[in-house]
Amino acid sequence: MPRPATPLSALLFDVDGTLAETEEIHRLAFLDAFAEEGLDWDWSVERYRALLKTTGGKERIRRFLDETGVARDAFPDDRVARLHARKTELYGRRIAEGRVTLRPGVERLLHEARDRGLRLAIVTTTTRPNVDALLEATLPGRGAVLFETMVCGDEVAAKKPAPDAYLEALARLNLPPEACLVFEDSMNGLAAARAARLAAIVTPGVYTAHETFVDATEILPDLAAFDLAAWT
Numbered sequence: 001m002p003r004p005a006t007p008l009s010a011l012l013f014d015v016d017g018t019l020a021e022t023e024e025i026h027r028l029a030f031l032d033a034f035a036e037e038g039l040d041w042d043w044s045v046e047r048y049r050a051l052l053k054t055t056g057g058k059e060r061i062r063r064f065l066d067e068t069g070v071a072r073d074a075f076p077d078d079r080v081a082r083l084h085a086r087k088t089e090l091y092g093r094r095i096a097e098g099r100v101t102l103r104p105g106v107e108r109l110l111h112e113a114r115d116r117g118l119r120l121a122i123v124t125t126t127t128r129p130n131v132d133a134l135l136e137a138t139l140p141g142r143g144a145v146l147f148e149t150m151v152c153g154d155e156v157a158a159k160k161p162a163p164d165a166y167l168e169a170l171a172r173l174n175l176p177p178e179a180c181l182v183f184e185d186s187m188n189g190l191a192a193a194r195a196a197r198l199a200a201i202v203t204p205g206v207y208t209a210h211e212t213f214v215d216a217t218e219i220l221p222d223l224a225a226f227d228l229a230a231w232t
C-alpha cells in the first residue's frame with residue numbers, strides 16, 4: 001500500500017470508468033459502428049467485460065477478430081482504423097446528447113484540488129476527441145482548462161497496463177512519482193500506474209467491480225469518499 005510524500009503536487013486521472021461511467025457508451029458506439037458496416041458482431045455486456053482486458057478500441061477490435069478466427073488479411077489494420085474512427089464519431093454524438101454525468105465526488109475533487117494549488121492531468125487510453133467530448137458535456141467551458149496536460153491513447157507507444165502513459169505524464173509535469181497520486185478504476189490502469197512507481201486510489205466501476213486491486217493505496221466506492229485534506 002504505497003503512499004506518496006505529502007504535500008502532493010499533482011493528481012493524475014484516468015478517464016473511462018473513473019471520471020464517468022462511459023464504458024457502456026463506448027460499447028454502444030462500437031455496436032453503432034458495427035451496424036453501419038453490416039457487421040453482426042455480438043459485443044454483449046459480458047463479452048465486452050472480457051474484451052476490456054485489452055485497452056484501446058482498435059486493439060480491442062483486433063483481439064475480437066483474432067478470437068473469432070478472422071485472418072489479418074481478411075480484415076486488415078486500415079479497416080480496423082476506419083471502423084474505430086467512425087466509432088469515435090458516434091461516441092462523441094452519444095456523449096453530446098448529455099446523458100452522462102461525472103461519478104460522485106469527481107467535480108468537487110477537481111475544484112478542491114485546483115483551489116489547493118495542485119496540478120491536474122489526464123492519463124487515458126481513449127482518444128483525445130473522446131476526452132474533449134466528455135469534458136465539454138460534463139464541465140462545459142471549464143473542463144479543458146482544469147487539466148494542465150492530457151496524455152491520450154495513441155500519444156504513447158504502448159497503452160495501459162504498460163507504464164508509458166504515466167511516464168509521459170510525469171515527464172510533461174516534470175515531477176517524480178512520489179509527488180503525484182493517481183485515480184483509476186481498473187486493474188489495467190492500476191498496473192500501469194504501479195509500473196511507473198505511482199500510488200493509486202481505485203474506485204471500481206460497473207465494468208471493473210469484479211477485479212482485484214491488490215496494489216492499490218486505497219479502494220473506495222467513489223471519490224465522494226476521498227478526503228483530499230488528508231493528502232495535502
Ligand code: XBP
Pocket residue numbers: 014015016017023026054055056057058088123124125126127130153160186189
Ligand atoms: C479505457 C479504454 C478505452 C475505451 C475505449 O480507457 O480501454 O479503450 O474502452 O476508447 P481509460 P477508445 O480507462 O484509460 O480512460 O475506443 O477510444 O480506445
Ligand code: MG
Pocket residue numbers: 014015016017018184185186189
Ligand atoms: Mg478506466
